[in-house]
Amino acid sequence: MIPFIDLKAQQKLIRNNIDKRIKKVLDHGQYILGPEIKELENNLKSFAGCKYVLCCSSGTDALLLSLLGLKIKPGEGVIVPAFTFASSAEVMPLLGAVPIFIDVKLDTFNLDPTKLNDAFETAEDMGIKVRGIMPVGLFGQPAEMDLINDFAKKNDLWVLDDAAQSFGGKHRDKTVGNLSEATATSFFPAKPLGCYGDGGAVFTNDKEIYEIAKSTHTHGMGKNKYEYSRIGMNARMSTIQAAILLEKLAIFPAELNKRQIVADNYNKNLSISNLNIKLPLVNKGFRSSWAQYTIILPESVDRDKLQKYLKSKNIPTAVYYPIPLNKHKPYNIYPVSKSGLEVTNFLSKHVLSLPMHPYLKEDEVKYITGHLSDFINKQ
Numbered sequence: 481m482i483p484f485i486d487l488k489a490q491q492k493l494i495r496n497n498i499d500k501r502i503k504k505v506l507d508h509g510q511y512i513l514g515p516e517i518k519e520l521e522n523n524l525k526s527f528a529g530c531k532y533v534l535c536c537s538s539g540t541d542a543l544l545l546s547l548l549g550l551k552i553k554p555g556e557g558v559i560v561p562a563f564t565f566a567s568s569a570e571v572m573p574l575l576g577a578v579p580i581f582i583d584v585k586l587d588t589f590n591l592d593p594t595k596l597n598d599a600f601e602t603a604e605d606m607g608i609k610v611r612g613i614m615p616v617g618l619f620g621q622p623a624e625m626d627l628i629n630d631f632a633k634k635n636d637l638w639v640l641d642d643a644a645q646s647f648g649g650k651h652r653d654k655t656v657g658n659l660s661e662a663t664a665t666s667f668f669p670a671k672p673l674g675c676y677g678d679g680g681a682v683f684t685n686d687k688e689i690y691e692i693a694k695s696t697h698t699h700g701m702g703k704n705k706y707e708y709s710r711i712g713m714n715a716r717m718s719t720i721q722a723a724i725l726l727e728k729l730a731i732f733p734a735e736l737n738k739r740q741i742v743a744d745n746y747n748k749n750l751s752i753s754n755l756n757i758k759l760p761l762v763n764k765g766f767r768s769s770w771a772q773y774t775i776i777l778p779e780s781v782d783r784d785k786l787q788k789y790l791k792s793k794n795i796p797t798a799v800y801y802p803i804p805l806n807k808h809k810p811y812n813i814y815p816v817s818k819s820g821l822e823v824t825n826f827l828s829k830h831v832l833s834l835p836m837h838p839y840l841k842e843d844e845v846k847y848i849t850g851h852l853s854d855f856i857n858k859q
């Protein structure tokens with residue numbers, strides 16, 4: 481089977497360095513908040529070009545810590561796409577806040593800025609005070625943050641970028657991590673920059689957001705260890721994960737280039753054959769970290785049958801996401817923007833993600849796209 485994501489190929493390249501890094505942690509024994517955490521935070525700051533980075537226990541906790549840093553209050557609303565992973569929306573109700581679901585764009589899969597006003601008005605009409613917007617850099621490309629930030633500024637809102645999938649991406653001259661008041665990313669193993677367990681980070685240029693998030697991630701700690709200034713949690717990253725990430729971050733820029741080459745190969749192979757497949761669009765001046773390579777199938781194609789056929793050829797595929805978030809039971813009580821979720825509903829039925837990782841070879845891409853084309857041509 482062609483791996484959907486090949487973590488072994490990457491590990492082979494850096495295994496010696498990772499072993500050395502882990503040995504160092506075992507030798508110094510500072511498993512919690514060891515020196516590798518600061519070192520990683522400093523390297524992530526340089527990479528993203530922002531003032532503050534806080535490493536933490538997961539991407540979900542990074543979102544939660546960011547929301548707390550942004551001082552969200554119970555009953556307040558946050559506009560979030562319905563076409564995303566559960567974490568983007570689950571953090572709001574966990575804090576008593578309200579997700580307001582908005583549609584995405586067909587070509588980029590990201591929050592549609594032209595629909596922001598409708599989502600905003602929907603919430604305000606229901607008496608919900610909107611405090612912020614959470615765009616998601618789905619599949620690797622950041623959302624159109626310039627337009628989103630403009631709308632936010634005009635309406636006195638903050639923007640929290642869910643960059644769990646888009647870390648490593650770019651928005652014109654700016655790097656993800658530096659596009660809004662706060663950014664949260666995930667280092668889940670399958671992410672473009674992943675560790676060997678759970679991990680995440682908060683990025684911000686705002687000292688107060690950073691300090692609240694930092695205190696909260698260690699039980700609400702104040703100036704001293706057993707002095708508490710707020711209700712907190714235990715959301716620290718373990719030192720061993722930071723040690724692993726330091727080695728992975730060192731090869732991350734090269735891997736991003738490799739992912740782009742794989743995406744280019746897919747685009748080339750899938751656009752020449754007259755297949756009627758919609759390819760993922762990367763906006764001019766943007767860079768995707770290609771967390772996923774996701775296509776939109778022609779409506780005539782039976783997606784389940786195609787997945788079974790490809791599996792029989794040892795080609796794994798995935799559907800992100802088969803059910804819009806607002807249709808799941810825990811979420812169906814929350815408001816949907818009055819302009820509806822037409823694109824979200826369409827995408828959930830017709831998207832398909834193909835194997836994607838930096839070490840996917842040109843002939844493997846040819847093999848995958850060849851079988852995909854064969855199936856569609858036989859329809």
Ligand SMILES: Cc1ncc(COP(=O)(O)O)c(C=O)c1O
Nearest residue numbers: 538539540565567568644666668
């Ligand atoms: C869009 C999005 N947001 C948030 C998360 C949460 O990250 P984690 O699994 O590290 O908690 C994920 C992870 O899959 C994600 O895809």
